[in-house]
Amino acid sequence: MKILDDIRVLDLCHVWFGPWSTMMLADMGAEVIRIEPPWGAIDRAAEGALFGGSSYTFHHLNLSKKDLTLNLKEPEGLKVFKELLKVSDVVVQNFSPGTMERLGLGYDVLREVNPKVIYAALSGFGQTGPYSSRGSYAPIAEAMSGHTRLTGDGLDPEGPPVGMAQAYGDLGPGTMAAMSILAAIRYRDRTGKGQMLDVAQLDCMVAYNTGVTGFLLSGMKPWELRKKYPMGRGMGGLFQAGDGGWVYLAGFNPRAIDRLAKYLGVEEVTRELIEGKVKGMARDEAVELFVDADIPVAPVYHVDEVVEDPHVKARDMFVKVEHPKAGEITAINFPVKFSESQPEVRNASPVIGQDSREVLMDVLGYSEERVMELVRSGVTSLP
DSSP: OOOOTTTTEEEEEEETHHHHHHHHHHHHHHEEEEEEEETOOOSSSSOOOOOOOOHHHHHHHHTTOOEOOOOOTHHHHHHHHHHHHHSSSEEOOOOOOOOOHHHOHHHHHHHHOOOOOOOEEEEEEEESSSEEEEEHHHHHHHHHHHHHHHHHTOOTTTSSSOOOOOHHHHHHHHHHHHHHHHHHHHHHHHOOOOOOEEEEHHHHHHHTHHHHHHHHSSSSOHHHHHSSSSSSSEEEEEEEOOOOOOEEEOOOOOHHHHHHHHHOOOOOHHHHHHHHHHHSSSSHHHHHHHHHOOOEEOOOOOOOHHEEEEEEEHTOEEEEEEETTTTTEEEEEOOOOSSOOOOOOOOOOTTTTTTOOOOOOIIOOOOOHHHHHHHHHSSOOOO
16 A cells, blocks of 8 residues: 555646656655646756656656646646546646636636645745746745855855755755645545645745744854854864865764864864875775764765665665666655655656546546547647
């Protein structure tokens, strides 16, 4: 039994924010039906390398899902969607605010069709507020929530801001969206009531920024706090090894520094001492030294090293899946280990329209003739 194997999700999402949240639900067992137009969603094909017709980010963010194509701008497409809505539990979308209403699919319509539906509206700035109509991407939320400035401050408070890697302004809020959908499912289990969730990237990224709380309490920016209240004898950060590699040392408490001093046989541990020690060693040799000294440490990996790390492999973080066009590929597994109901990657990201026939016939009971009629009229498509 999977945790969400009795839940059907209609996934109207694209790019990173929404697809990440719905993929987590899919890995937990929900039947997630990704709905995109017959000509394909904007995140399926991107500039640059394609693998089996899709970008690598599409492969990353759409595991364990089914794919149905529907033209929601056609009355017949809306009709099909509403029939699916009647037998579904959750609708998730990350269109610009107002798009669903223009399609005739605002929350007032959704709950009239299915009063128990849980509707998650994901956007950059939320459905209300003075910025609600603005477009957004992950770097916008990262910048306005203070993360971009703080990342730069970590290098030099007088220097430029530094962008965060890998769109955490999407992935963080997407995780919050998935958690909130689970909470809404639990609420519905207890009350029988559906509800709407308004998930904004900026709101979530502000919530993730502990530096904001530091400012609210002290009136100082994090670097100003560090300057006024030094960490004491703790030490950490990046150190370059003699072979050009880097290590990250996290000796952030006095006891760690005491252990390191004893291990190295010195009276005082200084940054200059550590820099010299690491500089005289290869990266992996330096990592072993600090591991032996019981100091938290990590090699700074490139992605090709991440996938070969023996610990990551031992934690079953990769799984083989078969893609209809790309063949057998290696995907990243669901990261949390459950003792009783382990989520799992069930299939590769779908090709466009991969499950249109199955969904329309098995879920809605359409005949083959009816499906082909929808194909001919441009309402849906088959792979």
